[in-house]
Amino acid sequence: MASKAPIPQNDNVAHALAGAGGGILSMVLTYPLITLSTRAQVESKKAETKFIDAVQRIVAREGIAGLYSGINSALFGISVTNFVYYYWYEWTRAFFEKAAAAAGRANRKLTTVESMIAGAIAGSATVIITNPIWVINTRVTTRQKHSQADLEAGKPAASPTTMGTLMSLLRNEGPQALFSGVLPALVLVINPILQYTLFEQMKNAVEKRRKVTPAIAFFLGALGKLFATSVTYPYITVKSQMHVAGSSQSGSKREGMSATLSRVIREEGYSGLYKGIGPKVSQSVLTAALLFAFKDALYAQTIRLRTGRKKVA
Template sequence: MAAVKNEGVSVTENFEIFSHLRYEHLVAGTTAGLTSTVTLHPLDVIKIRFAAHDGRHQYTPKYSGIANAFVTIAREEGLRGLYKGVVPNCWGAGASWGLYFLFYNSSRTIWAQRSKEELGPLENSLAAALSGALTLVITNPLWVVKTRLCLQHNDQSRRYSGMVDALTKIYHNEGVKGYYRGFVPGLFGVSHGAVQFVVYEEMKTTYGTYYNLPQNSQLGTVQYLTFAAISKIIAAGVTYPYQVVRTRLQNQYYTYKGSLDCIRQTWAFEGWRGFYKGLGSNLIRVTPATMITFVTYEKVSHFLMKRSKNFEA
């Protein structure tokens, strides 16, 4: 029976697209994101506070270094201070990594089947960019909430009692627009994922070719750890400034007119160094976080894929 056409795309083709959305990637990505987030959230709090401090306002505390920040927060705010914003961070990281891996692998599979060729760096980067944009549209409200909760450093500055309270108050005071503060620089952050995944995939491909391994074969833990660390360091070094801009736009204690105004003020008062505040704590956090995330994802996804194949057989 002929497929019904809809603006040049058949209904059959639409269902084929959805058939590539494999739950294994969603579950594996979500598990990976949650594991790394719970383990390393304190470093995320420190990174956000470093990035938000512009040297002019006193609403965000200033620390002399990563160790000083850790000790100061623990002494003044207790263990809970190091885990402020952990709930929306877990929701955001779990959803982001789950959706990202879901969209990324689905788009690569569709692209590979239609082109009937092995994907190169360009195709991988486009798949990563598309996946990042779709994921950001869904999860940006959670990142706004996480940032604001992480920046609450004492009782006087406390505005939100938790994730639900923050979501409610942001909508009441700022509308839907409040949920998408920092969205524009976040879109620039799509380039971060593109760089990271291209480097990661190319290293996996090169390694597999060198050792004559079958395509999509499972590698060892050491290989995944190494490839994840290198790809994250390269991506972070290239794209970090957007994270500073996004954090400052999401800060509830002072405002900018927009991304360009934030960039202009940061450059005028802090120079190029202002765009790299918190990079050290960020690398200390994201490098092991990425290693945990990618190893967990690879292991869980391969396990689930193998389980699905055995079940279907």
């Protein structure tokens, strides 16, 4: 009986498609946690509420749909983000593996330093290309167009649309506003570097002993993301505040990263940098775990489909 052919590991497009698909599936399952953490990040500390209270408040004012504010732009954003990230990561990995082969290195697996360089290149390209999408998503998610009077009266205001938010931003603040928060976003490139580097090294260690199943990938992905998000969370808060700053600081000079960081510490203390960390860590860990579990399965399926089409042709 013929054994199954091994699945190739150097197809950039297949990895990118699998990453995009895995990102969409995992985000759909965890999006309410994103809504809760994002709103907590941009609210004053005085407005901070407990997890259950926050859920009840959103549902009472906006309905269940309020937990999914901005999901359209988020799904588009995560598909583009993951496609770009995994494409460039796999391209860089293939480059290092070819260099290792040319140098006669016995082990062609990426070293920790090579994994970090690949992550930095992929992450930087992703931030520059996708930052405008996430600015719009943050504003839709936090419902910046809703009046406080309507919210206090309990009136369920209509959810701002992605296109409406985009046109309003361009009209009132100019295209440069689409790149608000790009500096802390570039700093946050270290998040997927830490996550993916730790995941790759743990995966390599496990592969020496046994096959990495989707369940094992789920667990390793969760560990990697838990560590990465805990380390970088203050910059996630700063980025979210910079994304929405234009609508609350009209007429005044836009705050930079250092100024935003200093203001949060001055007004709310260091704990203000960790607002919403509970739902964010939960969402990030679940998303990463689901992503890595889905990605491996989707990658294998993508390769099989493409191979099957070539045989038919």
